[in-house]
Amino acid sequence: MTTTKTTTTSTCSTQALRKSLDFVFRPRGIAVIGVGRQPTQIGHLILNNLIKAQYTGPVYPINPRAEVVRSMHCYKSVKDVPGIVDLAVIVVPAKYVIDSVKECAAKGVKGLVIITAGFAEIGGAGTALQAELEALCAKHGIRVVGPNCMGILNMEPAIQMNASFASTRPDFGGVCFVSQSGALGEAILSDAHELGIGINMFVSVGNRIDISPADLLRYWGDDPNCHQILMYLESFGNPSDFMDAARCVTRKKPVLVVKSGRSAKGAQAAISHTGSLAGSEAAADALLQQCGILRVDSMKELFSLAAVTQVGKFPRGRRVGIVTNAGGPAILATDACEAQGLEIVDLSEKTTAKIEAVIPVEASAKNPVDLIASADGKRYDKVLGAMLADKKIDMVIAIFVSPAMIDSEAVAQAFAKHANRSKKPVVTCLLGRLGKEAALDVLRESGVPNYRFPEEAVSALAGLADLEEMHSRPNRPAEKFRVNKKKARDAVEQALSRGRNMLKGTELETLFTSYGIPMVPSRIVLTLDEALKFAKKVGYPVVAKIESAKAVHKSDFGGVRLDLRTPEDLKAAYGDLKKRFHKIDKNMKVMVQAMRSGGIETFFGAAPDPQYGRLQAFGLGGIHVEVFKDVVFRLHPLSRLNAEVMVDGIRAKALLEGARGKPPVDREQLIEISLRLSQMLTDLPEIVELDLNPFLAAWDASESCVLDCRVRLEKPATK
């Protein structure tokens, strides 16, 4: 973000992309195909909106059966238009769209906004028609927004285009917004002024047969008028294309998204831990995190946050200063700060002295600084100046409840002055609107984000801090470890060639040790004698487990016997396991393992996602995975930062750091295991799912090892 990085000069889009999208968003002339005489007809509305917004180029209404609409000459076909038509907005019924596009191609139109619905969204014939449309446009190299969309806006003064049926003219500003729901888009545009949002471009993408959110990210990434990007998405289209675009753009400007469909039930039905935990939503979360996009939960939050990110100032840390003229709202703000991980810190002595010099004795110079009801613009002015100069403060909330005797406009002016001068983010909370219109106007016109309630102001600052943190951690590429790829591949291919999709004990050992991931010494034994010999070799206590394809979660079935301390213990356990499980699985075997303890049982996993590729997971082992769902996911492959964030991101992190008199475990080792697994998954695409559960993170890191694991393979589709 602006405070942490020098502006990067690398571009996110190709010149070709920019040029092709310029025809759509900065057209030299626009035809509206399908303009009716009725003022409520959609084509008519769009024509009207283009004119009302004072589009700077010529607009040509097209209608074969009308000669004049809205006092304008109507052309029978776009081909008849005398001037250049870069963009055509198509509103004709679905069955006429193909013909219209052909005429556009003949005319040399470069871009289309297809409003018409009745394509893939209705299925059947609509899907076929959409395929035909897509092929036709691709053939002629015409860029398309839609079909089944609400249109586009570009409010920059040189263009002033409202090619949509949203009858609104938002203020010009730095926000570009792409919405997969036209309705939400319309609502937002209509409220943009009240929400304090200035719009640069808006795109309702519709069925997106061509122009995708990824294209727009690239295009807007290189547009100096665009200061931030907001998105309402229901899906990502091509996830890797989207990630690629987003990774570039988020280095330059904030990108915020509401991704809906959290409650979709389409998660895959996998038997392993990872699979059943992940679902597409975990993948979507991971994807957004990994490309630096901040996901918020609601439209309300999206615009609350956008009002402050559009200012372009980001905090260096999470320390908040509050200045208020009333106690209650400041207490609420303080509570909200703590809940959202922001800190209310003490001010420096110098600042405190400066504040004490200008406030009455009944007021409080401690953060939150309470200027009491008599505070006027002058007092706020001096105190804000002192507070913003304090190096211990990263951002400021100025709260004002207007007592009848105070000039609220003067207070707002003091707020605006400091918000604009300081490099630190300043938000305001002017409680109670009635009779404060003038003060609110001052804040709006000065671009100061103002919130009705203190909790909203805090949420916005917390989002700002999250966004900055997301981008301020250095992201080195993952180191490449020396591994024995050949040996690991052999193990995998051996299993596949024998028609198995689950790796066996020895194969697992080969696989993991080839990638430098330590395994607990273990052996599958065929006889009791063999078991006793192995136990003697590794030393007691040992563990005995069943090995059977019919029991995935062995311990659920009593198939794991821990802490066998003597040959007698082992003998009894071996006999019992054999007796009990033989009837379930005649091919069951017993595995004997050295018993390891003295550490924290963790969990590493990988699982396929139908849309996004493979997900990696880290969490605490055992019931922590299952019951508390204390797991962090990232899409494979992992960067070094991804692995760090996974290990640091579990709720039970305190356990890893040493809780209740226990030593800490080796954080670096856990990060390395994640990265080694990532490298393994890259090298061996056949591995679609794996669970190391538990991986013992031992107090003595040299004793850490995999205690149990599963690996599931799938033959690659093409090889």
Added chain:
Amino acid sequence: MTTTKTTTTSTCSTQALRKSLDFVFRPRGIAVIGVGRQPTQIGHLILNNLIKAQYTGPVYPINPRAEVVRSMHCYKSVKDVPGIVDLAVIVVPAKYVIDSVKECAAKGVKGLVIITAGFAEIGGAGTALQAELEALCAKHGIRVVGPNCMGILNMEPAIQMNASFASTRPDFGGVCFVSQSGALGEAILSDAHELGIGINMFVSVGNRIDISPADLLRYWGDDPNCHQILMYLESFGNPSDFMDAARCVTRKKPVLVVKSGRSAKGAQAAISHTGSLAGSEAAADALLQQCGILRVDSMKELFSLAAVTQVGKFPRGRRVGIVTNAGGPAILATDACEAQGLEIVDLSEKTTAKIEAVIPVEASAKNPVDLIASADGKRYDKVLGAMLADKKIDMVIAIFVSPAMIDSEAVAQAFAKHANRSKKPVVTCLLGRLGKEAALDVLRESGVPNYRFPEEAVSALAGLADLEEMHSRPNRPAEKFRVNKKKARDAVEQALSRGRNMLKGTELETLFTSYGIPMVPSRIVLTLDEALKFAKKVGYPVVAKIESAKAVHKSDFGGVRLDLRTPEDLKAAYGDLKKRFHKIDKNMKVMVQAMRSGGIETFFGAAPDPQYGRLQAFGLGGIHVEVFKDVVFRLHPLSRLNAEVMVDGIRAKALLEGARGKPPVDREQLIEISLRLSQMLTDLPEIVELDLNPFLAAWDASESCVLDCRVRLEKPATK
């Protein structure tokens, strides 16, 4: 709430309370003492506000140095007023307040609103002055709001009193609001119209030397004009008085609160689990829950929810029907429902058929029902009628994004019609405000709660469902168990008489078994021989632990040896414990215990709270308490419902119900243990803190027992 209970006729207030507060809130005449000539002077403002609100009685300005203010005759003293003065509003400087009160007493004034600041909130002399004031008012039996407050309002048509300096006149309605922050109150009153809230009474309580939130709860509880109560509180005053009042009122009408100060650092520094977890906030949460008050996190939520609770309709369950004309907002609403524990259920076949009959083929009759953009008032009307008639639906969200060709006012009328007719709660979400003022007015005037974003509408319904659930579970009194109170008291008194505040092993056993709480067989042994004998008696495996006042959390220091299976194991462990801990504590002893497993380790606790008495806690044992803080608190004594909610309320509840192939544990047993502990705490007030950690909830409930415990005593102050 209205849907679940017959109106109770029992009163919450005494006749004396009602009568005394009627003088304050329904005065026959008001004096404003300290009215200046300046229009911005506070007394002048209040006088002005009383007149502007058209107070139905006479108002008398008092000022010894002015003859006329605002064309009204000014009296030199309240004593000179010719008519009855029930209420005096005092605005004179602090040093003159006592004299003014004396004059009021002489005049026979029954109630005071003391606006003046400069009392206990400034400490020192202010505190003394407040004490004098309090004593004076008490002596004369005068009821007081304040000092240091913003004033009071009563908007009921027969009174129309704005005795505050908030220059606003809210719409009359069923909401009574008490605020510990005048500033927040002012903000709310000023926004009430826009928020769709109708105000009955408002009280800024200030330093509350007399009239407390508890008094107001009782008074409003019996006021038929008051349909719901909102509170902004920073503290509860006298918690047991508050609870007593709240328990009565919440049986009759919804009470919602924002309680600030969550981040206060004033939690007690106790060494035990419970103590370190609780803090005053857990106690405040428990208190509110236990008296049926819904706590919300922010002012925003408070008013969002108030707009729907004031309608007075409550859902029978959590099943939501959504009707929309656009997909995006419906998806957001669906996501929000899932996140907030509301269900989007399938409609009945009959309803589906009715809906299909009136919608176009492209629309969807499945919940969320999408009527598509062409939907007008008529279509909404029919579909809402069908949906609300469906027994599978408990409440409805109607979403509308206005396409240019649709009459949005007609749609709003359809919304209002059904919202008013149906017994089920209906909320609306009209996206995009610009140009929809007429539609918004229809909703506001019909009292239909409307929200800008679908997520807000869902939050409001979720709050409504929470409130209903809170009140719909039957709350039987806790059963009284047969216990040996005498024996338990002897054990406690033995320890106290010997100068100990921690119970010893045998005392613990006596205490818990006297209350029917099973303990694992254990003995403190003085020699190895004694240890071996005891182990033989209870059977191996056994556990050996240190017994030392210097190690509270024994396992943190390696002071617990589990699973000793043979005399040799026990011998080694005993020797080792002795060797290691003797140097730390020469008086350390060893406890030998039968080893129990095969169940879930849970946690029961009790801890003192400086404000609220003793808190009881239930959670999972071990690290679950510490790391995941998966604990539910309730204030002692527990009702049966409290105990049920505690056991059912932990996040890891699935574990108790049998996760991953394990059997469930006996829920009823856990509830009973909580209640037995509650009874013990009632009988033995000396017990200020206890931890049963772990209490093994065994798969076979007859084997459940306390595995480890601590009990801390304090001599009661008076005996």
